[in-house]
Amino acid sequence: MNYSEWVQSKWVAGLAMTIMVIGACGVPAPPQGDGDIPPQYVGQHMPEGWWGNDAIIEEGRQLYSGIEKPGVNCARCHGKTGRPVKRGALDFRNTDTMKQYSDSRMLWRIAEGVPYSSMGGFKGNLSEDEIWKIIAFTGTFGLSGLQYDPEKKGWVPIGSRQTG
Numbered sequence: 214m215n216y217s218e219w220v221q222s223k224w225v226a227g228l229a230m231t232i233m234v235i236g237a238c239g240v241p242a243p244p245q246g247d248g249d250i251p252p253q254y255v256g257q258h259m260p261e262g263w264w265g266n267d268a269i270i271e272e273g274r275q276l277y278s279g280i281e282k283p284g285v286n287c288a289r290c291h292g293k294t295g296r297p298v299k300r301g302a303l304d305f306r307n308t309d310t311m312k313q314y315s316d317s318r319m320l321w322r323i324a325e326g327v328p329y330s331s332m333g334g335f336k337g338n339l340s341e342d343e344i345w346k347i348i349a350f351t352g353t354f355g356l357s358g359l360q361y362d363p364e365k366k367g368w369v370p371i372g373s374r375q376t377g
């Protein structure tokens with residue numbers, strides 16, 4: 214290759230590196246689809262009738278806020294109102310971001326945590342039902358009035374889903 218081709222190849226490689234570095238440092242985009250979710254979580258969904266259920270949401274709020282269990286306090290990073298108080302914590306108020314999560318993905322991440330981040334796993338402190346209650350509560354921020362529909366693989370208005 215001649216000199217200008219060589220310069221160009223270096224530039225392209227440099228650009229690709231830069232994009233990779235920016236990509237790695239920026240807010241991680243949640244992957245589309247549930248292909249990476251471990252099998253024990255992939256088919257798991259919110260118990261019937263829990264989305265938008267006030268009693269369930271209140272129990273979730275107490276767990277989330279650290280009132281119920283001393284070892285569990287999501288609010289100290291994600292904020293009482295879903296507005297993050299720790300850098301990099303997921304913003305539950307952001308509807309577009311939250312819509313990219315399935316309920317199974319939330320369950321998995323809350324149970325097991327996110328590697329290489331301050332988001333630890335809570336399965337030692339929370340039962341699956343307790344995690345679902347928290348998800349019902351955090352849903353009231355950016356996903357208010359919506360529930361996850363496993364057939365449509367998306368968020369739909371609560372009650373619009375036909376269940377058998």
Ligand code: HEC
Pocket residue numbers: 241243277285286287288289290291299300301302303319322323327329330331332333335347
């Ligand atoms: C010590 C701070 C901290 C606490 C406590 C904490 N989180 Fe997080 N959480 C984070 C951070 C930081 C991230 C972003 C992790 C990443 O993707 O790099 C995160 C990400 C998440 C995600 C998205 C995971 C993903 O795959 O992107 C969910 C859902 C979540 N937290 C829920 C909770 C819930 C529910 C609790 C309480 C049971 C909780 N978090 C407690 C810091 C925290």
